[in-house]
Amino acid sequence: MSPDNNKRTKDILPIFVEEVGFFDKMRQGHIRSQARAKIILASTPSTINAEEVHLSFSQVMPHINFPVGLKAQGLVNAMCDTCAGVSMGRLQYHKSVYEHHPNIVYRFNYMKDIVNLEDFNIGGVAVDSFTSVVAVIIYKTPFVINGRPMNLIMGLSEDCAANTILGLTFLRSIKATMCLDGEGSVISALFGKTFPIDYHIPFRGGTAPSCGDGNQAAFHNIPSVDPTLVVELCDRLNIK
Numbered sequence: 001m002s003p004d005n006n007k008r009t010k011d012i013l014p015i016f017v018e019e020v021g022f023f024d025k026m027r028q029g030h031i032r033s034q035a036r037a038k039i040i041l042a043s044t045p046s047t048i049n050a051e052e053v054h055l056s057f058s059q060v061m062p063h064i065n066f067p068v069g070l071k072a073q074g075l076v077n078a079m080c081d082t083c084a085g086v087s088m089g090r091l092q093y094h095k096s097v098y099e100h101h102p103n104i105v106y107r108f109n110y111m112k113d114i115v116n117l118e119d120f121n122i123g124g125v126a127v128d129s130f131t132s133v134v135a136v137i138i139y140k141t142p143f144v145i146n147g148r149p150m151n152l153i154m155g156l157s158e159d160c161a162a163n164t165i166l167g168l169t170f171l172r173s174i175k176a177t178m179c180l181d182g183e184g185s186v187i188s189a190l191f192g193k194t195f196p197i198d199y200h201i202p203f204r205g206g207t208a209p210s211c212g213d214g215n216q217a218a219f220h221n222i223p224s225v226d227p228t229l230v231v232e233l234c235d236r237l238n239i240k
């Protein structure tokens with residue numbers, strides 16, 4: 001760049017904002033150099049109205065009913081989260097499931113009782129920034145792969161943002177495809193099974209439902225949403 005050009009453009013802002021018709025004006029000769037772009041910048045509004053912003057959001061998340069127990073005696077309603085690096089659950093809830101329905105659980109252990117394992121912190125799946133994974137639960141499932149029974153393993157935390165979260169590692173391991181068209185479904189190529197998606201606010205409960213065989217158990221709890229929303233929903237654990 002020549003000294004003259006440098007002198008002419010030294011006051012130009014480093015970022016130019018395009019205005020509708022800007023390049024048409026340049027072609028017509030009304031704006032003959034980028035130095036005149038400061039006029040365009042000055043005419044660009046610094047604020048916008050809410051009516052101009054169409055930001056879609058939802059507090060309902062995709063969930064599936066995943067069968068647990070060797071004979072699929074139970075259905076655990078779980079949120080599918082491809083951004084979660086590990087499958088997680090709320091400690092109070094799953095400990096209660098273990099206590100009320102031990103027949104569908106293979107193992108429940110605190111980290112401190114497992115050789116070569118200890119509590120660890122994880123972010124992104126908690127009510128606050130980070131939470132500690134302090135226990136592990138292993139559910140029996142009705143699925144058998146290559147002659148071996150398949151278990152569902154989850155880390156447990158007191159501050160997990162939902163009762164049950166199926167993370168990316170689990171979804172990849174079952175070769176899952178999420179179809180969000182219409183009502184949606186999660187298709188597992190490994191199981192050869194389709195799980196319909198159920199959209200609802202993530203549940204956060206402290207006690208598993210208790211019921212007799214063949215009955216649908218239900219209890220009320222406050223879901224994990226903005227506290228200004230006063231909503232009560234029903235969480236279900238089907239026990240056959």
